[in-house]
Every structure is written in structure tokens, then in C-alpha cells.
Amino acid sequence: MYDLAVIGGGPGGYVAAILGAQAGLKTALIEKKALGGTCLNTGCIPTKCLYYDVQLYNNAKNSESLSGREGLELDLSALVYRKRRVVESLVGGVTSLLKSRKVDVYSGTGKLLKPGTIAVDEDSEAGGRTLEASSVILATGSKPAVPGFIHIDGEFVQTTDQALDSTRVPKKVVVIGGGVIGMEMANIYRKIDSNVTVVEMLPDILGTEDKDVRSIMAREVQNAGIALQLGASVQEISKDSGEVFIADQNGQREKINCDLVLVATGRAPVTTGIPASELGLKMEGPFIKVDGFQQTNLTGVYAIGDVAGGVMLAHKASAEAEVAVDHILGQKRTLDPCKIPRCIWGVAEVGAVGLSEEEAKEAGYSIKVGTFPLSANGAAQSMNSSVGMVKIIGEAETGEILGVHIIGPHATDLIAEAVTTMTMEGAVEDLYQAIKPHPTVSEAVMEAALDWNGLAIHKL
Numbered sequence: 001m002y003d004l005a006v007i008g009g010g011p012g013g014y015v016a017a018i019l020g021a022q023a024g025l026k027t028a029l030i031e032k033k034a035l036g037g038t039c040l041n042t043g044c045i046p047t048k049c050l051y052y053d054v055q056l057y058n059n060a061k062n063s064e065s066l067s068g069r070e071g072l073e074l075d076l077s078a079l080v081y082r083k084r085r086v087v088e089s090l091v092g093g094v095t096s097l098l099k100s101r102k103v104d105v106y107s108g109t110g111k112l113l114k115p116g117t118i119a120v121d122e123d124s125e126a127g128g129r130t131l132e133a134s135s136v137i138l139a140t141g142s143k144p145a146v147p148g149f150i151h152i153d154g155e156f157v158q159t160t161d162q163a164l165d166s167t168r169v170p171k172k173v174v175v176i177g178g179g180v181i182g183m184e185m186a187n188i189y190r191k192i193d194s195n196v197t198v199v200e201m202l203p204d205i206l207g208t209e210d211k212d213v214r215s216i217m218a219r220e221v222q223n224a225g226i227a228l229q230l231g232a233s234v235q236e237i238s239k240d241s242g243e244v245f246i247a248d249q250n251g252q253r254e255k256i257n258c259d260l261v262l263v264a265t266g267r268a269p270v271t272t273g274i275p276a277s278e279l280g281l282k283m284e285g286p287f288i289k290v291d292g293f294q295q296t297n298l299t300g301v302y303a304i305g306d307v308a309g310g311v312m313l314a315h316k317a318s319a320e321a322e323v324a325v326d327h328i329l330g331q332k333r334t335l336d337p338c339k340i341p342r343c344i345w346g347v348a349e350v351g352a353v354g355l356s357e358e359e360a361k362e363a364g365y366s367i368k369v370g371t372f373p374l375s376a377n378g379a380a381q382s383m384n385s386s387v388g389m390v391k392i393i394g395e396a397e398t399g400e401i402l403g404v405h406i407i408g409p410h411a412t413d414l415i416a417e418a419v420t421t422m423t424m425e426g427a428v429e430d431l432y433q434a435i436k437p438h439p440t441v442s443e444a445v446m447e448a449a450l451d452w453n454g455l456a457i458h459k460l
């Protein structure tokens with residue numbers, strides 16, 4: 001009999017198992033494929049390995065200070081090999097962590113038979129065992145959501161599941177979807193010299209981000225030579241002729257030739273092994289319905305991460321693991337969705353938290369906005385990467401930080417400072433009163449906070 005059984009070993013599930021075991025709970029984890037889940041194996045980490053390598057290649061190729069640039073070549077096999085080594089090392093790390101915490105790991109597909117009882121499939125290494133546990137956490141994650149008329153053949157038409165292992169440089173790629181994953185992949189393809197077109201149904205890419213971030217990103221995307229087809233939908237894909245047929249909002253059709261189609265149309269929750277209607281488990285659309293403590297409607301059954309809906313991000317899954325385990329241990333705390341940072345590693349880096357300017361206004365806040373362009377930041381200039389800005393949205397009277405949006409170098413790291421300040425209920429003033437090291441891009445955060453008060457030093 002276990003105190004806790006977790007189904008799914010991604011950043012939600014394995015973190016929940018470690019936290020449970022650290023708190024003294026006898027813990028089991030069931031994983032059907034690979035520990036680390038989407039994040040370590042086919043998501044966050046693989047994309048970032050590729051991102052940093054193609055960035056290096058591109059910087060070297062375009063550097064005015066390096067000679068011999070003409071002969072520079074990218075070895076895609078070496079790049080994919082390095083990515084695999086990084087993934088192996090991190091998955092190995094998770095395996096060791098679980099072992100050291102004495103978590104019993106079962107390889108196989110877990111099926112929730114009833115609250116507290118999980119069957120591990122017959123064919124698995126765990127050999128058809130049934131596990132009993134006082135509490136169960138469902139952390140089964142997500143998979144690519146592919147429109148019904150699109151067939152993923154793994155060659156001409158791929159999702160990131162195949163693309164991140166490919167050693168082929170496509171000449172022409174059509175990326176379907178201008179969301180985070182689509183724009184990250186478009187950047188990678190463009191930097192390995194593919195011709196890239198992004199087709200997005202909505203009028204803009206990265207629809208959930210602040211308008212100023214979107215407009216800088218759209219400009220940079222176009223400067224990078226990535227074509228955008230906005231307000232357009234894919235109607236048909238022909239592998240034989242190597243064509244993608246798209247239509248605009250007036251039904252005007254156009255075809256794009258390509259040798260690769262990357263489908264990045266979102267992610268769908270994985271509910272294999274969770275027969276919701278049999279169990280009487282309440283769903284919210286395709287996701288498992290949870291309350292603020294990650295509890296489902298079934299006693300002792302929790303759901304976390306992508307399968308529980310909300311923003312589909314690894315750190316959100318891990319944070320929900322903490323909330324669920326805390327609740328099992330009798331402590332009640334909840335997550336504030338407004339304090340979950342969002343990051344994009346695209347043609348430009350983005351780090352954002354909280355409300356966009358439009359959302360803050362819609363929510364009825366009286367706001368003041370402070371901005372600072374990276375063109376006036378010494379560190380960004382030294383890096384030869386001074387496109388971007390920091391934007392801070394604060395409640396006009398109190399200085400409560402409602403949203404911070406950073407686009408430019410190191411944005412994904414810098415946003416952590418804003419998250420920490422917001423978590424500690426600091427105000428905009430706190431973002432400039434804390435001394436920033438020089439020369440760093442963090443000074444732009446300080447300047448944007450000063451600008452919020454009309455006091456920016458290095459801004460005309």
C-alpha cells in the first residue's frame with residue numbers, strides 16, 4: 001500500500017513523486033515511455049539545445065568580427081547527437097533522483113481503476129500489477145493536437161515529435177501555427193537556412209502576448225526572412241505534389257510549395273488510462289477538472305500539469321505538483337495564474353508574466369506603463385543584440401506590478417526577477433530600488449521601472 005501513486009513521469013509527475021517521497025510518503029511513479037516526459041524528451045530541452053546551437057551558427061555566420069565565415073557549415077547530425085546526449089543526461093539525472101528518494105518506479109501504462117487503485121498494463125515490465133495508494137496524482141501530460149484532415153507521416157508532414165530528431169535540412173518549410181511552438185520551430189528552421197512560411201489562422205502570431213511584444217516580434221520575424229500568412233487556414237496538404245493549400249478569410253486559395261510541413265496547432269491532453277466516464281471523473285472540455293488544490297471530484301485523486309488544462313508549461317506542471325503534494329500533506333495553498341511566467345525562444349527571446357496592457361485595461365485597472373528600449377542598454381549593445389524592450393504595467397495608485405514583458409537577449413532569465421518581486425508582493429519601485437549589476441540587461445528592467453515613475457535615466 002502506497003501513500004501516493006503518480007501516473008506520468010513528466011515535470012509534473014516526477015516532481016510530485018520526489019516531493020512526496022521527501023515528505024516521507026511511500027511513493028510510486030508509473031511511466032509508460034520515458035521519465036522526464038514531453039519536457040525532457042521531446043519538448044523544452046530538445047528545442048533549447050537546437051535553439052542555442054543554431055543561434056551560435058547564425059551569430060558566427062553574421063559576425064563582422066570573425067574571418068573565415070564563408071566556409072562555415074552546420075553539422076545537423078552533430079547537433080542532434082548533442083541534443084540526445086543532453087536529454088540522456090537529464091533523464092538519467094531524474095532516474096537517479098527518484099532512486100535516491102526511494103520512489104518505486106513502474107515502467108508501463110497506468111490505468112486508474114477507481115480512486116486509490118491503479119493497474120499497470122499486463123505487457124509492461126511491471127507485469128500487470130495492481131497498486132493501491134491513499135492518494136493518486138494524474139500527470140499524464142499532452143500530445144500534439146493535429147486537425148483531423150492532416151496525416152502525420154513523419155517525413156513530409158511532421159510534428160515536433162519527429163522534427164526534433166531530424167538531420168535533414170528542408171529547403172522549404174510550411175509551419176502551421178503561429179503560437180509559441182510554431183514560432184520557436186520557424187526560428188530554428190530559418191537559422192539552418194530553410195525558407196520558412198508560417199500559416200496562422202488568427203490575425204497575429206503569439207496572440208496571447210502584449211501588443212508591443214507582438215509588434216517587435218513580427219518585425220524581427222520579417223527581418224529574419226520568415227514569411228507570415230496571417231488570417232489564413234490550411235485546407236489541404238498534398239505530399240505527392242509537395243504543396244500546401246491555404247485559404248484566406250475570403251476563401252481566396254493559394255498554394256505553397258515545400259518539402260516539409262511542421263504541424264504546430266497546439267497540444268491535446270493525454271487521458272489514456274483515465275476512463276473518465278467509467279470513473280465519474282469530471283472533465284472541463286478535454287481536460288481534467290480540478291479545484292485550486294488540484295483536486296478532482298474523486299476523493300484522493302488529483303490532476304496536475306498539461307492534463308489539467310491552463311497554460312501548458314513545464315514550470316506550471318511542477319508548481320501544481322507542489323500544490324497537490326502540499327494538500328495531501330494537509331497544507332492548503334494555491335497558485336496565482338497571474339504569476340506563472342511565459343517564455344518564448346523565437347527569432348527574439350521573450351519573457352513575460354502577468355497581464356498585457358490590453359488585459360489590464362479590460363480588467364478595469366487604472367494603469368501606468370513604463371518602457372525602456374534595449375537600444376539604450378550597454379550590455380545589449382555589447383552583445384550586438386539591442387533590439388527589444390522592457391515594458392512594465394503597474395497599478396497607477398499603488399504601484400502593484402500587473403504585468404512585465406521583456407523582449408530581447410536574456411529575456412527568459414530576466415523575467416524571473418519580476419516573478420520573484422510579484423510573488424513577494426513588491427511594487428514597481430522595488431524593481432528599481434534593488435541595485436542592478438552593470439553592464440547587464442537587468443538594468444533595462446530598472447530603467448523601465450524608473451520610467452514608470454517618469455524618472456528613467458538613460459531614456460530621452
Ligand code: FAD
Binds near residue numbers: 042160181273
Ligand atoms: P508531460 O511532460 O507530457 O509528461 C507526461 C508523462 O506521462 C509522459 O512521460 C507520458 O509518457 C506519461 N503518461 C501518459 N499517460 C500515461 C499512463 N496512462 N501511464 C503511464 N504514463 C503515462 N514548456 C516550458 O515550460 N518551456 C519550454 O521551453 C517548453 N518548450 C516546449 C517545446 C515543445 C516542442 C513542446 C511540445 C512543449 C514545450 N513545453 C515547454 C511544454 C512542456 O513540455 C509541457 O508543458 C510539460 O512537459 C508538461 O508536463 P506534464 O508533466 O504535465 O506532462
